[in-house]
Amino acid sequence: MAKSKQPTSPLMPQLRQYVAGTLTPQDQHKVEKEALQNQQVDDTLEGLQAMKKAGVDESAALLDVRRRLQQRISPQKRRLVPYYYASAAAVVMAVGLGWWLVQRQELPESTAKTTAETVLPSVPVPESAPILEENSPTLSAKPKTKTLAQKPVEEQVAAAPPTQEMLEAAPAEGSAASIVAEKKAEEIAAVPAQELATRPAQAKSRVASAPAAALPADTxxxxxxxxxxxxxxxxxxxxxxxxxxxxxxxxxxxxxxxxxxxxxxxxxxxxxxxxxxxxxxxxxxxxxxxxxKAEQNALSEVVVTGDSKRTQKSRSIQNQKTYSDYVRQAIQAFLEKNPQGPRGRVVVEFTVNELGELSDFENKNRANNQLFEEAVRILKQGEKWTPTYKKGKPQSERKRQVFQF
Amino acid sequence: MFLKLFRRKADFSDTDYLSEYRRTGNLTELGELYERHMDMVFAVCFRYLRDEDDAKDAVMQVFEQLIEELKTSEVRNFKSWLHSVTRNHCLMQLRAKRVVVGDEGLFDHEAYETFVVQTPETDATLETQLSDLGDCLQTLAVEQRKSVELFYFQQLCYQQIAEQTGFALTKVKSYLQNGKRNLKLCMEGKQHG
The missing domain is CATH 2.60.40.1120 (Carboxypeptidase-like, regulatory domain)
Incomplete structure (x- = not known):
């Protein structure tokens, strides 16, 4: 669009003065000249004049729009408020949960045991759930041989965090269970396969002897x-x-x-x-x-071939020829529709963005505005463009198209 | 705090606001920037739509358009860009409504940048251009020629021209616009042929 020279273009107060008729003829001339060259100034001026003619109170109208704009902007702030509530609720929940856990640990042994058993089956890993069910009786049975004082705490450790690692360790049910008595639950997960391998027979027999082993350990x-x-x-x-x-x-x-x-x-x-x-x-x-064992006939040398992919230039989806045909037809249609209209060459520069959308049209050769707008219309209506690819990523790029009207 | 806000507002240029908005996506930044130019946008909308409420709606719709477009596109001269966005929006609305607005030159604003702005490269071309200009002036209709001469050579304002020539005040502008366009076409014809 017209390149307005920002510093010299008349400001709104000056335009308002012009409309009010309080400028000197020289200043009036300056404003008029600017309006002839700069469409933005011209439109603004015409708008102000039209408002005066129609008797519109500009400042009242602007006040109203400003209020609407503020309303439009503020919902973003208001939307933040529920987050505060949500985070406050989360904090309360976390504190409550922590308090409950602490309370639970202090509960007598019998209640702790039942809660532990009811918690375990609800673990959301269906595959391993049956294993766990057979696991927990083993766990709860085991500590009975231990001293009573240690019992509840140990059980908490073993039962309360039914973590992923626990579940993975579960297949070695028997051995795991026997280790629980001596080691902390976290260490179960860390027990290497080799160590477990030393006790497979033991593990098996234990599983069989465990009361819950009646359930088929299917996986x-x-x-x-x-x-x-x-x-x-x-x-x-x-x-x-x-x-x-x-x-x-x-x-x-x-x-x-x-x-x-x-x-x-x-x-x-x-x-x-x-x-x-x-x-x-x-x-x-x-x-x-x-x-x-290594394969006898070792693989012969592998030849890797690949096409080097050039950076793909942006262009319309169809090839250049059909696109230029489209442009030519569109120009022809325009000329037929406007036999009296202006003629000439228009060089349009524009941006093809990553999505292939066109924007920022620029009238490069300062061609007739009507033609320029028609050219932009043709571009916008035409085939979608594919963006330029560099290293496989689409990039926005300035492109140029020439129209001969 | 208040002082800081004020200083910030005064110091921020359009481009500062734009880059800030693109960085944060914060609507308040964009809103502040938009408020600076809102009177212009409103005037332009009113110019085309000729209705106060329609113009108000259009101002808000243009803002919605900005929210999306400014996220991606780089804008160098915000004010003139905003003007063309506004204008296109209004024209689209008019086209959708198929309302013909009683303004002669609404759809053929053109030739805003004229030979007057283009500075010739050398003295020789300047001379030929000036003589061409003289020739071309003679080809114009009398009203157009008179208006152009009085406006550009004697630097009079529309009102003075109207008083001197007896043309209607509103006509002077269209004489000037048409005169300028014709002159430009004539000059281009001379340059190429």
Whole structure:
């Protein structure tokens, strides 16, 4: 649009004076000249004059709009208030919860036990829930052999935080339970697979003997380690998958893995790139280290090919030719509609943003305004543009289009 | 606190407000900036819509438009940008209503930047342009020529021109606009052909 020279363009008070007729002829001339060159000044001036003619009280109207604007802005502030209430409520809840927990710890043993048992099944991990149910009796049964004074506290530690780690440790139910008596609950999660492996038989017998073992332990978490058969090195990133079911994982950097939701007698396949895959039928939650043999016919050299993707230039979705056809047709239509209208060349510069939208149109060759507006209209109506891609990311860019009317 | 607020308002330029708004997305920043130019926006809206309530609504709608557009687009000269946004908004509304406004030159404002603004590069081109200008002036209709001469050469205001020539005051402006346009077309024709 017209480049208004901000410092020299007349300010609102001057325009109001002009409308009121209190300017000297020289100043009137200046304002008029500016209005002829700058459409913004012209529009403002015309508006003020029209208001005077229509008898509109400008200051009252502005006051009204200002009030509406303030209303529009303020809801944002008001919307913040409920957050204060919410955070206050959260604080109250947290304090209340903490107080309740402290109270609970001080409760006599029997009540603590029942609450612990009722809390546990509500843990929102369905797979492991049955395990837990069989687990808790073991836990609560165990401390009875211990001294009474220690009991409630220990039980709290073991039962109250039924964390994720606890659940993962759960498959080694029996051994875990036996450890609970000596160690803190947090340490259960940290018990490495190897240590657990020393007691599988013990664990099994315990599970069987536990009263709640009547419930079928239908899934467990499989743990193990994948090693290279020759070098005994850990194989990171090898794939462990349950055949026929949608379960799988990959080994960590030290070759260890755990895979949840495995059923007894599942076929588990273990594979790694460059090694012969192995299938194992699982019976236990723990696997002896799986040794993978290197494939005899080692992979031949892999040739990686790729197209180098040039930075894609922004253009209309359809190719350039159909777009310029569209432009030509639009210009033709305009010329037919306005046989008396102006003619000439219009160079329009505009921004194609990341979404392919066009904005900030600029009349580069100061062409006739009517033509410029028609050109902008044609651009806006035409095909959507695709933005420029640089390194795969869309970018906004200034583009130029020439119209010959 | 109060003083600080005041100083801040006075010191902030349009671009400061804009970058602040783009950074924070805070509507109060944008609102403060908009209030500075609201009288202009309102006047422009009234110019096109010719109705107080419509103009008020339009001022609010333009603000809504700003909230979205200023988040992304970079605006160098806010005031003139705001003017064109306002104007386009009003024209769109008029087009939607299909109301014809009784103002001769509403849809063909053009040639706002004239030969007067363009400074010629060299003396030689200046001379040819001046002689072209003289020729072109002769081709204009009498009213247009007189108005242009009195306005640009003798620097008179509309009222003085109306008094001297007996033209209606409202006509003087349209004579000037049309005269300027015709002159420009004539000059361009000479330059190219």
């Amino acid at each position: 467990f978490t499989l743990r193990g380690k994948i090693l290279d058969a020759e070098t005994r090195e850990a194989l990171a990133g090898s794939i462990i998958a349950v055949m026929g079911r949608n379960r799988g994982t990959s080994s960590a950097n030290d070759g260890t893995f755990f895979l949840r939701g495995v059923r007894p007698n599942d076929n588990v396949s273990v594979g790694a790139v460059g090694f012969v895959p192995v299938q194992i039928t699982v019976k236990d939650s723990l696997l002896a280290p799986v040794l993978l």
